[in-house]
Amino acid sequence: MTTPAPGQTTDDALRPVRAGLLRAAHADAEALLARTEREAATLLDQARAEARAILDEARRQGEADGADAARDLLVRARREARSRTLVARREVYEELRREAARRAGELRGADGYVSLRKRLEHRARVLLGPAAEVSEHTEGGIVARAPGKRVDLSLTALADRALDLMGAEVRSLWEP
Numbered sequence: 001m002t003t004p005a006p007g008q009t010t011d012d013a014l015r016p017v018r019a020g021l022l023r024a025a026h027a028d029a030e031a032l033l034a035r036t037e038r039e040a041a042t043l044l045d046q047a048r049a050e051a052r053a054i055l056d057e058a059r060r061q062g063e064a065d066g067a068d069a070a071r072d073l074l075v076r077a078r079r080e081a082r083s084r085t086l087v088a089r090r091e092v093y094e095e096l097r098r099e100a101a102r103r104a105g106e107l108r109g110a111d112g113y114v115s116l117r118k119r120l121e122h123r124a125r126v127l128l129g130p131a132a133e134v135s136e137h138t139e140g141g142i143v144a145r146a147p148g149k150r151v152d153l154s155l156t157a158l159a160d161r162a163l164d165l166m167g168a169e170v171r172s173l174w175e176p
Contacts, residue, residue, distance in 0.1 A: 104159035
């Protein structure tokens with residue numbers, strides 16, 4: 001231990017040492033504080049960068065999920081539209097078929113029906129042979145039978161066949 005100089009107390013003698021220690025402690029504290037602030041700033045920058053990366057990935061994933069959902073919705077909408085179009089076309093076609101059958105049935109009251117019936121009977125015998133059993137169909141026209149064979153030449157069946165033969169022409173009714 002140092003002895004104080006004459007006229008100095010121990011406190012006076014230690015004052016420079018205390019001041020030196022205090023300066024050193026302040027310097028150490030300031031260095032520690034500066035290092036801690038730098039580390040905190042670095043950690044904060046890293047956290048911000050990580051947060052941006054997470055947000056960017058979430059945004060990309062959200063956009064991808066949204067695009068997938070939109071694509072799925074579009075596919076469902078197209079299917080639904082196609083289904084409705086097909087149902088509407090089928091309804092129109094069935095109405096056309098019913099109207100054709102109705103009009104064909106009106107031939108029964110026409111002046112030339114007897115001649116038409118004779119021609120249908122002749123056609124049936126050509127197809128099934130002269131021994132074919134021929135009878136009038138309830139809706140007009142004829143039905144003929146031979147062993148193991150049957151020919152439907154009713155007016156309704158003939159109207160249906162005519163529509164079937166028109167095929168593409170009937171389908172063109174739905175095309176712009």
